[in-house]
Amino acid sequence: MGKHRLTTFIVIGMILGILVGYANHTLWPDPETAAGIADHISLITTIFLRLIKMIIGPLVFTTLVTGVAHMGDMKTIGRVGGKAMLWFISASLVSLAIGMIMVNLLQPGANLGLPLPAVNAESGVKTAAFNLGDFINHMVPQSAVGAMAENEILQIVVFSIFFGLAAAHCGPRARKLVELVEEASHVVLKITGYVMGLAPIAVFAAMAATITEHGPGILITYGRYVLSFYFSLGILWLVMVFVGFLLLGRTIRRLVALLRAPFVLAFTTASSEAAYPVMIRQMMRLPVSEKVVSFVLPLGYSFNLDGSMMYATFATLFIAQAYGIDIPIGQQIVMLLVLMITSKGMAGVPRASLVVVAATLQMWDLPTAGLLLVLGVDQFLDMGRSATNVVGNGIATAVVARWEGEDLEAAVPDDVVDDGEDVVLTD
Numbered sequence: 001m002g003k004h005r006l007t008t009f010i011v012i013g014m015i016l017g018i019l020v021g022y023a024n025h026t027l028w029p030d031p032e033t034a035a036g037i038a039d040h041i042s043l044i045t046t047i048f049l050r051l052i053k054m055i056i057g058p059l060v061f062t063t064l065v066t067g068v069a070h071m072g073d074m075k076t077i078g079r080v081g082g083k084a085m086l087w088f089i090s091a092s093l094v095s096l097a098i099g100m101i102m103v104n105l106l107q108p109g110a111n112l113g114l115p116l117p118a119v120n121a122e123s124g125v126k127t128a129a130f131n132l133g134d135f136i137n138h139m140v141p142q143s144a145v146g147a148m149a150e151n152e153i154l155q156i157v158v159f160s161i162f163f164g165l166a167a168a169h170c171g172p173r174a175r176k177l178v179e180l181v182e183e184a185s186h187v188v189l190k191i192t193g194y195v196m197g198l199a200p201i202a203v204f205a206a207m208a209a210t211i212t213e214h215g216p217g218i219l220i221t222y223g224r225y226v227l228s229f230y231f232s233l234g235i236l237w238l239v240m241v242f243v244g245f246l247l248l249g250r251t252i253r254r255l256v257a258l259l260r261a262p263f264v265l266a267f268t269t270a271s272s273e274a275a276y277p278v279m280i281r282q283m284m285r286l287p288v289s290e291k292v293v294s295f296v297l298p299l300g301y302s303f304n305l306d307g308s309m310m311y312a313t314f315a316t317l318f319i320a321q322a323y324g325i326d327i328p329i330g331q332q333i334v335m336l337l338v339l340m341i342t343s344k345g346m347a348g349v350p351r352a353s354l355v356v357v358a359a360t361l362q363m364w365d366l367p368t369a370g371l372l373l374v375l376g377v378d379q380f381l382d383m384g385r386s387a388t389n390v391v392g393n394g395i396a397t398a399v400v401a402r403w404e405g406e407d408l409e410a411a412v413p414d415d416v417v418d419d420g421e422d423v424v425l426t427d
Helices: 006-027 031-071 074-106 132-139 144-150 153-196 199-214 217-221 223-248 251-269 272-284 290-303 306-322 329-346 352-363 368-375 378-403
Strands: 416-418 423-425
Touching: 006 031, 006 199, 006 251, 031 074, 031 144, 031 153, 031 199, 031 251, 031 272, 031 290, 074 153, 074 223, 074 290, 074 306, 074 329, 074 378, 144 153, 153 272, 153 290, 199 251, 223 251, 223 306, 223 378, 251 272, 251 378, 272 290, 272 378, 290 378, 306 329, 306 352, 306 368, 306 378, 329 352, 352 368, 352 378
Parallel strands: none
Antiparallel strands: 416 423
16 A cells, blocks of 8 residues: 555545535435435445455454464463453443433433334344344354355354464474464455555445435434434543553553544444454554454454444434333343343344344334334444444453553554554555
8 A cells, every 4th residue: 555644545535425425415316316326336335345354254364363373272362361351241331331321311312303113114124133042053153164255253263263272282283384374364464455445435435325325414314313322422432541541551542543543444434344454453553462463353343342232222222212112220221231141142143233223122022113213324323333343442452462461562663653643554
């Protein structure tokens, strides 16, 4: 890619996309025509996301196998994994609680002023796709090749841990194999650099397509709901950064600067996966050791989806408010605890947050048709959820590294330049 300011280019792409989308929506106000134009524009974003998905499997496998093999034994893996899971569970509870508290305080669903969908209307989101028992069975792959082909991150993580452990136990006999996998990870990271060159264009297309089809008016119609959600996300960001400051000290400032690029990329593409390759590079530049990054980060993408967790309680209670259904605080707390367990099945489920919300509505006998209220603006909300997931996983990885005794105050490598405003990546 050469030397560039990734964040700046992505933001420029986003602004231009909004302007082009607004112009298209004004010139072609017919919904069918606008949708057709949006479909053609979104092909660029689709290609970019497919390229990202193309490298996610090999990237997770090669980096995780290398990290586990370098750890060397089950005791170390168990210790690091235990610390990571402790953070993930704590962060999940905090995220769910903030969503519950803020939706009760802000009451975005009360007096909504919109026609409510019929209680028996179909939302199009299948709750059958989400089941805790199925999720547990789904964790262990029937085929490692199948998991790679289907981009099942959690299954790839499970196989990679077994592969890395076996390689570590084989000792010298597997040294060349581990070195080969490590070299492969560098090749995949180089491919990642090529793909990331398309990020600003993909962001431009994503925003242009969304505004072309729905127009800026959709944000005004749902303004109270969208603003309430983002205000709540802002509270969650402050909490995460504050806890990060307590545990990391001044390092949190450099971490926030390094997370800026993947944050903006995840936000503008509404995809945490799109930011994953950049996350690996940025966390190593903090610097966090490769073994911790390659182990904790994939786990985080499966178990530490803070933005999605907060949305689960926020959207569920928003729908209840819209239909005038009062849920006692005791039941809300039970709902939170249930979501704490069941939402761990988000990994690998299409439209995961909506599926979790649909399952929760069904579990509490709330109208699942209420999902129709939020589907129209879900793209805009998914942008915030994805960006929040990136922040949560970045802080989690740094905290686990600190708990492992790593020196995060070390000098930043020469290939990172922090001018106080941006992070410049160079090859």
